Amino acid sequence: METQTEKKETKVTTGIMTGAEAVIHCLLAEGVDLIYGYPGGAIMPVYDELYKFQDQLNHVLTRHEQGATHAAQGYARTSGKVGVAIATSGPGATNFVTGIADAQIDSTPMVCITGQVGSHLLGTDAFQETDIIGISTPITKWNCQVTKSEDIPTVLAKAFYIARSGRPGPVLIDITKDAQFGELDFEYKKCKGVRSYKPVPPTDPATLEGAATLINEAKKPMIVFGQGVILGEAEEELKAFVEKSGIPAAWTILGLSALPTAHPLNVGMVGMHGNYGPNKLTNECDLLIAVGMRFDDRVTGNLETYAKQAKIIHFEIDPAEVNKNVYADVAVMGDVKNTLAAILPKINKDTYTSWLQEFKDHDTIEFDKVIKNELYPAKEGLSMGEVLRGINEETKGDAVIVSDVGQHQMIACRYAEFTKSKSNVTSGGLGTMGFALPAAIGAKMGAPEREVVAIIGDGGYQMTIQELGTIFQTRVPVKIVVLNNDFLGMVRQWQQLFFDKRYASTEMVNPDFVTIAKGYHITAKRVEKREDLQGAIKEMIASKEPYFLEVCVEKENNVFPMIPTGASVSDIRLS
Amino acid sequence: MEMERECYTISVYTENNIGLLNRISAIFLKRHINLDSMTASVSEIKDVFRFTIVVRITEERVKKLVGQIEKQIEVIKAFYHKDDETIYQETALFKIASELLFEERQIQNVIKESNANIVTVTPEFFVLEKTGRRKEVAALYDKLEPYGLMQFVRSGRIAVTKDKMHISKILETFKEEEAIQ
Numbered sequence: 001m002e003t004q005t006e007k008k009e010t011k012v013t014t015g016i017m018t019g020a021e022a023v024i025h026c027l028l029a030e031g032v033d034l035i036y037g038y039p040g041g042a043i044m045p046v047y048d049e050l051y052k053f054q055d056q057l058n059h060v061l062t063r064h065e066q067g068a069t070h071a072a073q074g075y076a077r078t079s080g081k082v083g084v085a086i087a088t089s090g091p092g093a094t095n096f097v098t099g100i101a102d103a104q105i106d107s108t109p110m111v112c113i114t115g116q117v118g119s120h121l122l123g124t125d126a127f128q129e130t131d132i133i134g135i136s137t138p139i140t141k142w143n144c145q146v147t148k149s150e151d152i153p154t155v156l157a158k159a160f161y162i163a164r165s166g167r168p169g170p171v172l173i174d175i176t177k178d179a180q181f182g183e184l185d186f187e188y189k190k191c192k193g194v195r196s197y198k199p200v201p202p203t204d205p206a207t208l209e210g211a212a213t214l215i216n217e218a219k220k221p222m223i224v225f226g227q228g229v230i231l232g233e234a235e236e237e238l239k240a241f242v243e244k245s246g247i248p249a250a251w252t253i254l255g256l257s258a259l260p261t262a263h264p265l266n267v268g269m270v271g272m273h274g275n276y277g278p279n280k281l282t283n284e285c286d287l288l289i290a291v292g293m294r295f296d297d298r299v300t301g302n303l304e305t306y307a308k309q310a311k312i313i314h315f316e317i318d319p320a321e322v323n324k325n326v327y328a329d330v331a332v333m334g335d336v337k338n339t340l341a342a343i344l345p346k347i348n349k350d351t352y353t354s355w356l357q358e359f360k361d362h363d364t365i366e367f368d369k370v371i372k373n374e375l376y377p378a379k380e381g382l383s384m385g386e387v388l389r390g391i392n393e394e395t396k397g398d399a400v401i402v403s404d405v406g407q408h409q410m411i412a413c414r415y416a417e418f419t420k421s422k423s424n425v426t427s428g429g430l431g432t433m434g435f436a437l438p439a440a441i442g443a444k445m446g447a448p449e450r451e452v453v454a455i456i457g458d459g460g461y462q463m464t465i466q467e468l469g470t471i472f473q474t475r476v477p478v479k480i481v482v483l484n485n486d487f488l489g490m491v492r493q494w495q496q497l498f499f500d501k502r503y504a505s506t507e508m509v510n511p512d513f514v515t516i517a518k519g520y521h522i523t524a525k526r527v528e529k530r531e532d533l534q535g536a537i538k539e540m541i542a543s544k545e546p547y548f549l550e551v552c553v554e555k556e557n558n559v560f561p562m563i564p565t566g567a568s569v570s571d572i573r574l575s
Numbered sequence: 576m577e578m579e580r581e582c583y584t585i586s587v588y589t590e591n592n593i594g595l596l597n598r599i600s601a602i603f604l605k606r607h608i609n610l611d612s613m614t615a616s617v618s619e620i621k622d623v624f625r626f627t628i629v630v631r632i633t634e635e636r637v638k639k640l641v642g643q644i645e646k647q648i649e650v651i652k653a654f655y656h657k658d659d660e661t662i663y664q665e666t667a668l669f670k671i672a673s674e675l676l677f678e679e680r681q682i683q684n685v686i687k688e689s690n691a692n693i694v695t696v697t698p699e700f701f702v703l704e705k706t707g708r709r710k711e712v713a714a715l716y717d718k719l720e721p722y723g724l725m726q727f728v729r730s731g732r733i734a735v736t737k738d739k740m741h742i743s744k745i746l747e748t749f750k751e752e753e754a755i756q
Contacts, residue, residue, distance in 0.1 A: 133594055138601040142648045143594065162648055195746065196590050196651040320642035 014187045019149035020045035020180040023113065024053050026156035029188040032084050034058045034075065034445060036068035040088025041128060043115030045180035060441070060474060063466035065092050067438035069099020070464070073108045074442030077425045078400055078450070080233065082109040082163050083442060089116045090128030093174070094135065098432055100170045101139040105429030106254060107231060109168035111159050119147040119176040132174050141169030149182035153189070161191035166199025167318045168231055201319055203334035203342065210330040211289075211313045212346035218287035218311075220355045221247045222278070224270055224299075227254035227428075228292015228317060234337035235259070235421045238291065241340045246351040248359050250278035252293045254428040257418040261397060267359045271299040272563045273410040276370075276572060277362030279563065282307050283570040284358075291315045292336045295325040296429065305568035315339050369574040370560045375415065381554030382530060384408055384483050388415040390534050391453055391481070394541040399451040400425060402443050404436035404460035407489035410559045412455040422447070434463030440478045441470055451479070451541065458484040458510050465516070471546045472520040479540050480522075482513055482550045485557070493558045517548035524548040578633035582611070583655045584663060584734045585641060587626040588618060588742050590649040599626060599650075602643050608632060612665075612731030620742055623651065629732045652745055656736050663734035667712045668694070669703040669719055670726035676701065679722055689715045700725055 013025055023046050027035065037059060039047045050059050062068040065087040072083030083103075087096055093114040103110045117126040133145050142162045146155050152175065159171040215221060223245075229238045235258050242249045242259065248267040249259060259266050268275030270282065282288065288310045293299070300306040303325060314321075314328035315336050322331040332339050374385030388411060391399070397417035402425040403409040409426055418424065425443045427435040440454035461482050471478060492506040517524035523545060527536045533551065540547045561572045589595050596615065603610055611629035618625035630637065637655045644653040673696060675682055686693070691705040705715050712729060 134597060137594060137597050138605060145594075194648060197648045318646065320639070320646045322642075324639055324642070 015185065016183055017186050018045065018049075018180065019152050019175065019182050019184060020049045022149065022152045022184060022186050023156065023175070023180070024049045024057060025186060026153055026188060027084065028053075028056060029190070030082070030156075030160045032057065032082070034060065035084040035086055036060045036062055036071040036075075036442065037086035038062060038065050038068055038088070038092060040092045040115065042089035042117055042177050043086065043092070043113075043180075045177065046086065046113070046115065046175075060445070060470065062438060062441075063469040064464065065095030066098050066434070067441075067464055067467045067470065069096050069103070069110070069112065070432075070435050070438035071442035071445075071470075072110050072112075073099060073103050073106075074402060074425050074439030075446035076108050076110055076442070077439075077446070078422050078443045079446030080422065081446070082111055082160055084111050084113070086113045087115070088128065089114060089132070090130045092128075093130055093132035096172070097135060097139065098430075100136055100172060102427050102430040102432045102435065103170035104139045104141065106427065107168050107227060108170065109163040110170040111156075111163050112170060112172045114172065114174045115180070116145065116174045116176045118178045120178070122147075122176070132172065136172045139170070140172050143172040143174070145174040145176070146179050147176045149179050149184040152179065152184065153186060154191075157189060157191040158194060162194065162197065200317060200335050201333040203332060203339055207330050207332045208339070208343050208346060211332050212343055214287055214311055214313055214330060215245060215247075215289065215343075216348045220285045220352070221245070221287040221289060222281060222285040223247050223249035223289045223291060224252065224278070224293055225249060225255045225258060225291040226252040226293025228315070228336050229255060229258040230421055232292060232317070232335045232337040234292070234335070234340055237337055237340035237344070239263070240344055241347075244344060244349050245347050246349070247289065248278075248352070248356055250275070252296070252299055252428075253413050253426060254424075255293060256413055257423040258421050260419050261417040262419070265356070268363075269414060270569075271296075272301070273414065273559050273561065275363070275414070276366035276561050276574065277359040279561070279569045279572045280362055281358060283309065283568065285310050287311050287313065289313045289315070290326075290328075291340070292317070294318075294321045297325070300325060301563045301567055301569045301571075305570070366561065366574065374411070379554065381557075382527075382533065382551060383557060384411040384553050385415050386530075387481065387483060387533065387537070387551050387553070388412060388455070390537040391541075392417045393534070394537050395451055395453070399423070399453050400443050400447060402426070402436050402440040402452060402454040404454075404456040405431045405433045406457045406460060407485075407493065407557075407559050408455050408457045408483040410490075433460035436460060437464045437480065438467045438470070440480070441467060441474070441476050444476050444478045453479045453481060455481050455483065457489060458482055458486060458508055458513075459488045461513070468517060468520040468522060472522060475546065477544055477546050479543070480517075480546070480548045481540075482548070483553050484510065484513070484550055485553050485555045486510055487555060489557075490559070492556070496556070496558070498564070513550045514548070522546045522548050524550070526550040526552065528552045578635055580631050580633055582629065582631050582658055583634075583637045584658070584661050584732065585626075585628040585630065585637065585644070585653060585655045586734070586736070586740070587628065587644055587653045588620075588651040588740075589624045589626065590651065591622060591624050592649045595647070595649050598647050599644060602640065603630075606636075606640070608636070608640065614731040614733050616733070618742070620746065623742065623746075627731065627733050652742060654736070654740070656734070660738065661734040661736050663708070663732050664706050665709055665712055665730050665732050666704065666706045667716070667727065667729040669705070669715070669724055670700050671703060671719065672723065672725060673697065673699055673701050675722050682719070682722060685715070685718045689718070691715060
């Protein structure tokens with residue numbers, strides 16, 4: 001990625017040009033060859049330049065600006081590069097808000113460019129004027145309005161630097177129309193630092209020693225790793241750390257795929273719908289080693305009873321996350337790629353046979369009570385789990401799985417098998433229904449050589465269903481699986497368990513999804529019977545084209561295990 | 576386990592940036608923390624601004640708050656201090672009808688005893704300025720209020736710390752890092 005960037009940088013043009021053209025040259029200088037967006041009045045000068053540069057910079061027209069942000073996120077998550085989305089002022093900009101908030105809470109590197117009314121109109125309630133800087137402030141890592149053409153190169157250089165460095169995140173740059181039209185003497189210098197911003201905090205060697213001592217003395221240690229491993233590209237370092245230490249390793253939903261599913265020390269997911277063993281044993285371990293994760297409430301359950309018996313080591317890049325939710329006995333600051341590598345020589349090679357057996361024993365219980373029925377249901381109705389099992393069989397764990405939000409997401413994250421990192425794309429922190437379809441478009445374009453399967457519920461699917469138009473127009477060969485239970489399943493599950501089955505507004509009367517997909521000229525199939533399932537999945541995976549598969553699943557299945565909100569991780573329910 | 580709420584002065588050194596005030600106040604808004612006061616001004620360093628924010632919360636909360644503030648890109652450094660670690664003052668202005676000076680002779684004594692300054696006198700009104708701690712300002716307010724105040728205003732707290740602030744040094748290290756890159 002860097003070499004590609006460097007190469008392009010040397011080709012960068014200099015000289016007098018408009019602000020709009022400068023935007024394009026900035027993007028090219030940053031190695032961007034693909035952006036997602038939607039045109040409109042205040043961004044038209046930039047679109048005019050996009051027209052001229054279409055051989056170098058591919059613009060994907062989404063059907064809604066929200067789709068552009070999620071596509072940019074999906075692209076960033078599979079490629080490791082900064083995703084770029086572009087839109088006009090006013091409604092174009094406000095439609096970005098959900099995607100930006102999602103990227104902020106899930107630390108996704110993204111640069112969003114919005115047009116803005118001319119600077120002389122700012123503050124006059126002009127047509128399509130909105131204070132997107134004010135609106136996006138709490139949900140961006142950084143944002144900035146540009147009113148002068150000559151500021152475009154430095155501001156965009158800073159935007160890319162901030163978006164991708166340290167703990168990544170979304171940056172929004174709002175460019176007034178006069179700044180796009182005005183001229184400047186263009187010269188691009190990549191940003192190498194911002195005076196008030198330290199992307200990676202220094203690692204105190206004493207904390208490495210302290211952590212190593214705790215690790216070497218522990219009898220029942222446990223690792224919980226998060227997306228920091230993937231964002232830091234520290235998968236090899238994590239694997240080496242896990243294997244040398246012999247410590248069982250669990251993952252958060254965003255850490256998924258950083259360690260292969262089949263790894264003998266991979267003990268599954270923590271959190272609300274995570275696995276039985278790692279949740280239960282969180283409250284029995286004597287050392288909890290958190291790696292690039294932030295102790296989200298969906299992970300910890302009730303903090304008052306979370307791992308109180310254990311010492312905590314926190315490997316973390318963001319100082320504001322340390323001691324935020326869970327107090328760390330030792331906080332090792334820095335990029336986990338460096339800190340995990342640095343601690344490796346200090347830790348003893350070890351195995352924890354009987355401790356690991358405890359995880360296996362819990363797995364057996366979970367398999368008998370939950371997993372068996374989910375993957376190999378005896379009932380007539382199809383389960384979501386068996387669809388995932390079918391997909392695993394066809395993809396051999398090599399696919400990127402993009403999931404939306406709800407029951408199907410939990411099932412996808414619990415049962416999808418992974419051999420490679422950057423393979424799980426889901427909206428973790430924000431829980432954005434409607435994320436998956438546009439994110440899958442971006443995920444496929446970010447990793448075109450890989451199979452990308454979107455797993456979506458019938459509710460979330462209809463929140464961004466218009467992006468089928470983008471798939472039709474670009475022919476991007478994503479595979480779309482809608483697990484249709486005619487319910488907003490997760491909300492219905494909560495209504496069943498906690499609201500005495502009062503199913504308020506969760507039953508959905510759905511359209512004919514197959515006909516809709518066909519309307520976009522996408523091959524489409526519906527499966528209602530078990531005997532048709534595997535054949536349909538096989539056909540879908542074999543297809544070189546976009547493919548839509550609707551699977552009608554059992555209407556009122558629940559996702560277990562489950563830690564009810566406010567309960568302790570050790571109170572995880574199997575039914 | 577609930578820690579006691581105390582008064583904390585948060586000092587934030589920042590780059591001069593239009594959006595930053597919004598960004599910092601959003602951090603408080605999101606957590607439902609009321610600001611006792613907030614003052615923005617230049618600092619001892621050229622082009623570096625300083626916010627002085629007063630809150631009444633637990634130390635655990637203020638620590639996390641400072642972490643979130645410091646995380647903002649254009650914040651150079653944020654600190655928090657207890658009252659005994661700072662020298663702090665507020666300024667208040669009292670606008671009072673001039674006739675009271677002659678009709679209510681007691682006012683003259685109040686002014687003398689309070690170490691307040693008369694900023695201006697016109698035939699209609701005079702303006703009294705009092706700088707000090709909140710308690711001293713409040714005491715003067717209590718004494719003058721019965722006579723009738725035409726206007727009253729009090730500034731936010733400004734404070735300097737007894738400890739050294741190493742901002743210049745921090746900026747130097749930023750510069751060195753830039754040079755290395």
